Amino acid sequence: MRIATALLALAAPTTMLAQRASAPVRDWRATHEIAIVREMNALLALPNITRDTAGLRRNATAIAALMQRRGIATRLLEVSGGPPVVYGELKATKATRTIVLYAHYDGQPVNASEWQGGAPFTPAFRVQRDGKWVDTPLPDSGRLDPEGRIFARGSGDDKAPIIAILAALDAIKATGGSPSVNLKFFFEGEEESESVHLEQTLRTHAALLASDGWIFCDSPIHASRQLQVVLGVRGSMGLELTVYGPSRALHSGHYGNWAPNPGILVAELVTSLRDADGRILVKGFQDDVTPPTPKEIAAARALPRPDSALRQELLLGGTEANDALLAERLLLPGLNVRGIRVGNVEGAAANAIATDAKASIDFRLVPRQTPERIRQLVEAHLTANGWYVTHAAATDQERLTHRKVVRLVWGGGDEATRVSADSPLATALLGAMDEMLGKPILRVPTMGGSLPTAVFEHTLGVPLIVFPIANHDDNQHAKDENIRLQNLWDGIDAFAAMFTRLDRFWPRTTP
Ligand SMILES: [Zn+2]
Numbered sequence: 001m002r003i004a005t006a007l008l009a010l011a012a013p014t015t016m017l018a019q020r021a022s023a024p025v026r027d028w029r030a031t032h033e034i035a036i037v038r039e040m041n042a043l044l045a046l047p048n049i050t051r052d053t054a055g056l057r058r059n060a061t062a063i064a065a066l067m068q069r070r071g072i073a074t075r076l077l078e079v080s081g082g083p084p085v086v087y088g089e090l091k092a093t094k095a096t097r098t099i100v101l102y103a104h105y106d107g108q109p110v111n112a113s114e115w116q117g118g119a120p121f122t123p124a125f126r127v128q129r130d131g132k133w134v135d136t137p138l139p140d141s142g143r144l145d146p147e148g149r150i151f152a153r154g155s156g157d158d159k160a161p162i163i164a165i166l167a168a169l170d171a172i173k174a175t176g177g178s179p180s181v182n183l184k185f186f187f188e189g190e191e192e193s194e195s196v197h198l199e200q201t202l203r204t205h206a207a208l209l210a211s212d213g214w215i216f217c218d219s220p221i222h223a224s225r226q227l228q229v230v231l232g233v234r235g236s237m238g239l240e241l242t243v244y245g246p247s248r249a250l251h252s253g254h255y256g257n258w259a260p261n262p263g264i265l266v267a268e269l270v271t272s273l274r275d276a277d278g279r280i281l282v283k284g285f286q287d288d289v290t291p292p293t294p295k296e297i298a299a300a301r302a303l304p305r306p307d308s309a310l311r312q313e314l315l316l317g318g319t320e321a322n323d324a325l326l327a328e329r330l331l332l333p334g335l336n337v338r339g340i341r342v343g344n345v346e347g348a349a350a351n352a353i354a355t356d357a358k359a360s361i362d363f364r365l366v367p368r369q370t371p372e373r374i375r376q377l378v379e380a381h382l383t384a385n386g387w388y389v390t391h392a393a394a395t396d397q398e399r400l401t402h403r404k405v406v407r408l409v410w411g412g413g414d415e416a417t418r419v420s421a422d423s424p425l426a427t428a429l430l431g432a433m434d435e436m437l438g439k440p441i442l443r444v445p446t447m448g449g450s451l452p453t454a455v456f457e458h459t460l461g462v463p464l465i466v467f468p469i470a471n472h473d474d475n476q477h478a479k480d481e482n483i484r485l486q487n488l489w490d491g492i493d494a495f496a497a498m499f500t501r502l503d504r505f506w507p508r509t510t511p
Pocket residue numbers: 104157158191218219
């Protein structure tokens with residue numbers, strides 16, 4: 001909460017975007033705000049808790065109906081055991097390019113009693129008064145406070161883009177425009193459950209999904225409230241490890257300096273993997289790391305810098321690598337210690353040498369690194385450092401015959417993706433967005449977190465760019481999830497500009 005407040009200080013004037021957007025689209029939206037919100041609220045009133053098969057199907061059917069009403073050729077893509085993907089196509093006359101728009105309609109589980117009003121599926125329009133969000137009835141006509149928000153599960157993450165896309169199509173039609181590229185829509189219902197059937201769906205329908213690239217409409221925008229184009233995501237991989245000491249806890253006075261101490265061993269192991277400045281020390285690790293290009297570094301440096309506001313809020317006297325910029329640090333691979341557990345502390349502390357210690361680690365990957373290769377390198381590094389590596393619980397015999405034993409349990413991993421700002425899809429999207437804004441849109445070379453974007457690139461062989469619209473403080477996955485109306489309006493403007501102007505900025509390839 002405190003972080004969000006500080007970052008608001010960076011916020012750009014909210015009217016800037018609207019003034020630059022295509023005037024007819026903006027005017028159309030201004031006279032249809034209440035209708036758009038009512039349509040969104042009807043969708044938000046359908047419970048969409050991930051894995052709730054019946055509820056998700058009601059959502060899919062409702063979204064399909066909204067699409068059909070717009071003349072989109074719509075069908076449900078079914079896989080056994082998973083919720084349907086709502087798929088649609090809208091062909092543009094004489095278009096030679098096709099993009100696919102991704103959003104997801106499922107949401108995280110809710111604890112209704114924690115929510116203001118106690119009803120996450122009764123969408124509430126609220127405006128802020130004296131620091132409190134106050135329920136406000138939707139008027140029958142007129143404009144809505146753009147700082148007002150709709151509160152409901154799924155509002156920010158991730159039904160708002162679906163509504164914004166459909167409203168943009170309405171606005172284009174009503175203002176006599178037409179899309180300049182063929183549009184395909186892929187609205188998933190399983191994103192909050194690790195997209196278990198996504199790869200299967202993409203494989204099964206690869207021909208149907210043929211395109212020049214995907215626009216992935218999920219996640220929140222920049223904390224400065226400015227729209228952004230996110231060209232990459234980092235990959236991820238988890239590791240749980242256990243190092244072993246004596247088979248029973250020992251008196252630290254009688255046996256200290258003699259029995260190996262798991263607390264010391266786990267510290268030694270972790271610091272052998274990574275130094276205090278984030279450099280990963282695993283031999284060969286850097287070989288697969290494509291260094292950020294000068295252009296990517298320049299793009300990261302050009303972004304608004306939340307660094308000092310964050311430092312204030314987080315009470316940090318300094319940050320890693322000599323206070324290097326956050327946006328630049330995200331261009332690099334990372335190794336984060338999620339937790340270390342050994343023995344007990346404070347009131348529960350005992351003068352004992354523990355039997356084992358555990359650490360939980362997550363790696364963040366950059367392009368060209370694969371989870372499989374990370375695994376090989378880390379295991380070779382540990383072996384070279386005298387560790388006996390096992391993947392099952394260490395046996396008595398293993399503990400007896402090796403000085404240092406570590407058990408590694410690897411989690412599944414996602415690879416990173418990163419699209420060059422010079423690629424055709426990025427050139428077209430950036431061109432259309434720059435034109436709409438009348439200034440360069442924020443170009444984020446990569447987000448720090450991970451999304452399953454690699455599965456799209458691998459399965460379909462096409463680039464993917466993340467284009468979020470939700471406010472950064474949308475409480476996604478938490479209580480009181482919301483969408484700020486100005487973000488919805490900006491999203492509509494952006495999608496309208498994207499659909500109508502993309503082809504104009506698409507580089508022509510000479511035959
Ligand atoms: Zn999401």
